[in-house]
Amino acid sequence: MADAGLPALRQFSFTTRAHVAVDDATGEPIGLDDVDTRVGWLLDLIWGAEAHMLSRLWQPATFDVLAAGVDRQGRKLPMQGHVAAARLGWTPHYPDGVYVPSRVTRVVTAQVMASLRTLAYRDTAIAALSERFDPATGTLAPPTEPGDWVPLGFARGVVRQFTARARRTDGAPSTRLRITDMQGPPQTSAMARLSAADRQLAHITVTDAVMTLTVKLPTTAAPTGRAQWRRVRLTATIPVHLHGRPISVWHLPTLVLDHRGLLLRCAATELVPDCDLGSATVAVGVDWSPSTLGAAVTAAEGPEGLVSDYRGVTYDDRGLGTKLARLQTEGQMLHRKAARLTRLAATAPPEVRTQLEEKIAVLDAHRTAVGIKRGKINRELAFHFARQVTDYATAAGAQVIAVEDLTTLETRGHGRVNNNRAAQSARRHAVTALAHTAAEVGIAVVSVPARGSSARCPGCDEPLSRPGGYHSAWCSGCRVGGNRDHVAGVNLAKRALLGRTTVTRRRGQLPAIRVAKHAPVRRCCDKTGPTPRRPRHRRVRHSLPTVTPRVGVTPNRYVPAPEASVWDTVEPVPPHGDAGSRDTRPSPAPATQVADSMRST
Structure with missing residues (x-):
């Protein structure tokens, strides 16, 4: 690998639990069960005020203000959610007689603004798509402006909503629709993001691999005064894998309650090596596959141009993909059975309806457990894949890893089973895990266009033939080929090397290369990629x-x-x-x- 540049900042998250709790004023120990109860009271106050505020602001005027990005005086809205809400006059309401500190109000407004700003894009897209929707045919007219383009998967979901609404209204022509016409206020989970507050509500100290969080909690479910809010000092252990890391900032955690009690979702910022994309000479292309999660191939730039050995490594999921498919089938079966019992309960006698509702509750609990298990397996799969690809890129001396742009990647044409399995794969989790893991060793991850990567030859850019079926590729002109995913990886690595000087960066997104350039990639007889352990x-x-x-x-x-x-x-x-x-x-x-x-x- 080339010499890394100046250190860069990387944020990551981890979870931990408190094992000691004491009263900050008196120093008396507090039971963890009592802490869970007091945290539950805090979350109930935040969740109730947040739900009431979302339902009150669920109107088109709210999204018009957010789309404009300015307040009543024409000033630009600040990035901080609680500051923007205060400037707009959006404040939460609490039950009569309940006293809530102003710092808790900051947490409520920050979480509400985050939800509304996320849905503002969906509101703009729905308004643009409703003008192109024909209720009679159920289709969308082609976009006329470049700004009207949206991902095809997102457009299909909105079209299904339009079709269902047209069916309910007997196909009557409608005016410009908004998100408030299509759905109700979002349902949020009970949490407290302490990062929106200051030291008057919570502060954190880290010493000797021990994190101490001091937070103000209510002593009753309905506090009536300031005296019923007391500071509690929580002591938690930092995970072992974070010991000795160059962490510069420890951020305030998010408080949630699960089946085991209080869970602290923490975040931190550390220093990692930086990589200069402009000087990259070796790239690894990662192609997503419908049969497995992905495959990686290297390409290098030398005096004679781009070269590659066209021999990569295909990720082995250790049977986790089969397990995910089984859990998905089980979850769909539970969903169908619960839906059928719900239809039967609608017309059943009261005694039978009670029994059916109990069965539906059991099925919903099982389905939730299956979803949690799938989430854990997806996370394990994503980080295992990221570690293998990062090790492969480090051994090859690569400075950049190119992945397909997921916004233009659709799963279709491979049959119902393969389409469903590929659509449920943890690709976005894998991209996030790959960017996090590769940043630790100074390797940048960029997204490149996905169109034509598996269909065209990296050497002459002509269509490939499939002599051995779907998973094979061969170019008779260049006399190169092999595994379809490996050939696609060469194309992706080539696009990263050719477009390394035209990278666009957006906040919260990977660096992206928008234009796919072509240059012949010569097959090198010398071995250019590392041999992975099998x-x-x-x-x-x-x-x-x-x-x-x-x-x-x-x-x-x-x-x-x-x-x-x-x-x-x-x-x-x-x-x-x-x-x-x-x-x-x-x-x-x-x-x-x-x-x-x-x-x-």
């Missing part, structure tokens, strides 16, 4: 069969296998004749000795 998965026996040999009969020789998991990874190559697991077994012992030793115990 672990082998073997199923092994967990226990020794308890067989008592019969007298006078020569028993079979049972050789016990060491304990290992089902997905045991064998990294070293075993010696000749050894078919064991991770370690080399000693010389096999006769089964008689094994049986005698078991009998003596």
